[in-house]
Each structure stands twice: as C-alpha cells, then as structure tokens.
Amino acid sequence: xxxxxxxxxxxxxxxxxxxxxxxxxxxxxxxxxxxxxxxxxxxxxxxxxxxxxxxxxxxxxxxxxxxxxxxxxxxxxxxxxxxxxxxxxxxxxxxxxxxxxxxxxxxxxxx
Amino acid sequence: xxxxxxxxxxxxxxxxxxxxxxxxxxxxxxxxxxxxxxxxxxxxxxxxxxxxxxxxxxxxxxxxxxxxxxxxxxxxxxxxxxxxxxxxxxxxxxxxxxxxxxxxxxxxxxxxx
Numbered sequence: 001x002x003x004x005x006x007x008x009x010x011x012x013x014x015x016x017x018x019x020x021x022x023x024x025x026x027x028x029x030x031x032x033x034x035x036x037x038x039x040x041x042x043x044x045x046x047x048x049x050x051x052x053x054x055x056x057x058x059x060x061x062x063x064x065x066x067x068x069x070x071x072x073x074x075x076x077x078x079x080x081x082x083x084x085x086x087x088x089x090x091x092x093x094x095x096x097x098x099x100x101x102x103x104x105x106x107x108x109x110x111x
Numbered sequence: 112x113x114x115x116x117x118x119x120x121x122x123x124x125x126x127x128x129x130x131x132x133x134x135x136x137x138x139x140x141x142x143x144x145x146x147x148x149x150x151x152x153x154x155x156x157x158x159x160x161x162x163x164x165x166x167x168x169x170x171x172x173x174x175x176x177x178x179x180x181x182x183x184x185x186x187x188x189x190x191x192x193x194x195x196x197x198x199x200x201x202x203x204x205x206x207x208x209x210x211x212x213x214x215x216x217x218x219x220x221x222x223x224x
Contacts (some may be wrong), residue, residue, distance in 0.1 A: 004153065016220060043115075043201050043215030044154075087154075089212045097169060099123045099213075101153035 003027075004090050006102035014110050016077050021105045023088035024070040031091035031098070033071050035064050038085045038104070047073075047086075078109045117202050117216035124196075124223050132187045132219045134202035142208040145186040147171065148199040148218075157200075158218045160185055161208050189221060196223045 013019055017103045023033070032051050036044035048057040050066040057064045061082060063074040073086055085104040092098055115136045119161075136143065156169030161178040166180045174193025179185050187201040189196045199220050203213040 034212060036215075041207045041218070041220075043117075043203075044213075046212040046214065049210075049212055089154075094210070095208045096144065096205050096210060096213060097156060097159050097167070097208065099121050099156070101155075103151060 004088060004100045004102040006086075006088055006105050008105060009103070010108070011077075012108045012110060013078055015032075015079060018074070018076045018078070020075070021073040021086055021107070022070060023073070023090075023102055025090045025100075026069075027090050027092035027100065029092060031093060033066055033068045034089040034091070034099075035071070035073055036087040036089065039088055040085075044087055075107070080111050083107055084096040085108045115202055115204055115214060115216035117219050117221060118161060120217070122219055122221045124221070126223055127187055127191045128223075129190050130187070130196075130221065130223075132200055132202075132221070134185045134216060135144055135183055136185075136202075136204045136214075136216075138182060138214060139182070139184070140204035140206055140214070142205045143179065144179065144203040144213065145169075145175070145185070145187045145203075146201040146203065148201055152202065157187065159208070162171075166172065189223075 035047040038044040048064040053068045085106045087104045089099045089101045116131045144159045146154040160166035171215045176188045203218045206209045
C-alpha cells in the first residue's frame with residue numbers, strides 16, 4: 001500500500017534554531033513530491049515540487065531535498081512567521097488525482 | 112489577483128439537510144478538485160474534474176455530488192447520505208491534471224448537528 005509518513009507530528013523551535021522536517025514514502029513510480037504550507041483555518045499554499053532523487057529547491061529560509069525514499073524540508077534560522085503546518089504530498093501515478101497526502105508537521109517558532 | 116474563492120467560510124446545518132459549498136476560480140485552470148481534511152488525517156479526494164461537464168469520483172465520493180457547468184465553478188453538494196459530514200472542505204485547481212501543483216482555496220468549515 002502506498003504510504004506517506006511525515007515526522008515529527010509537531011516541532012517547537014526557538015527563533016533562529018535550524019531543523020528539518022521529514023516526509024518518507026513507499027510509493028512506486030514517483031511522479032512528483034510536493035511541499036505545502038498551511039496556516040490555521042486556511043488552505044495549503046504551494047511551496048515546492050521535486051521530481052527526482054538528488055533534486056533540491058530553495059525559497060528564503062526553506063530548502064527541500066529528495067532521495068528515493070524520503071524528502072526533507074530544511075528550515076534555516078526560522079522566524080515566528082514560519083510557524084505553520086507543513087504538508088507533503090506524493091504523486092504516484094499520472095494525474096493529480098493520484099496524490100497521497102501526509103498528515104503534516106505542525107511547526108511552532110518561539111520568539 | 113487570481114485565485115480560488117470558497118464560500119461560505121463557516122456553514123452550519125442540521126442533520127438530514129443537503130448543503131452546497133461554492134468554489135470559484137479565476138486562474139483559467141482546467142482541472143478542479145474537492146478535498147476533505149479531518150484532524151490527524153491527510154487530505155482525501157472527494158471529486159475531481161478535468162474539463163467542463165466532466166467529473167470523476169475520488170477516494171471518498173459517497174454522499175457527495177458535484178457539477179462543472181462552467182470552467183470557473185465547481186460546487187460541491189454534501190447530501191444527507193454522507194455519514195460524517197462535519198469537516199473542513201478544500202477546493203483546489205491546477206493548470207492540468209498532470210502533476211502540476213494544486214492551488215487551494217481557504218476552505219469551508221461545515222458543521223452538521
């Protein structure tokens with residue numbers, strides 16, 4: 001069964017304390033891995049797409065990496081405004097309807 | 112600004128009543144989707160549509176219905192047959208269905224008592 005697991009469920013960091021969020025997957029035939037940010041009561045906001053192992057994408061304090069089994073979202077020197085739930089989704093076949101979402105990591109940055 | 116508008120933000124209904132959630136996009140996207148988000152679970156696909164007048168069931172379509180009469184609009188009806196309708200409902204669109212990123216609206220929180 002195709003699975004997407006995100007860890008940890010929740011993470012509290014001091015402002016400026018760098019860390020990583022993990023998204024591991026067991027799908028075969030990866031078509032793409034997506035990272036989203038979701039603020040409370042809002043819809044997810046697209047961050048990155050990764051298509052092949054070794055690929056990296058960066059945006060401000062965020063950097064996403066991909067291996068054959070997992071993806072990491074690295075957060076460097078985070079600020080309180082980076083507090084949100086981060087979701088990953090894995091495309092395992094042709095078509096966006098074939099997306100499996102993880103349950104997310106709730107990140108809190110303490111000033 | 113282009114985007115997806117979902118309305119209303121909060122919706123309260125009595126058990127046994129059908130309710131329709133609105134979703135409008137001005138991104139000129141072909142594909143549209145409805146997801147349901149429950150605490151502790153990943154987003155689950157209810158219905159999706161690739162083009163006008165065509166839509167397909169997702170993983171949890173039972174108790175829901177949709178229509179796609181215009182490219183911009185993809186309303187979702189939660190019927191009385193849906194056993195656990197209380198949830199956060201998210202509408203999304205993408206340029207096409209070929210693994211292009213989803214753009215989400217800000218959701219409708221439905222509470223049925």
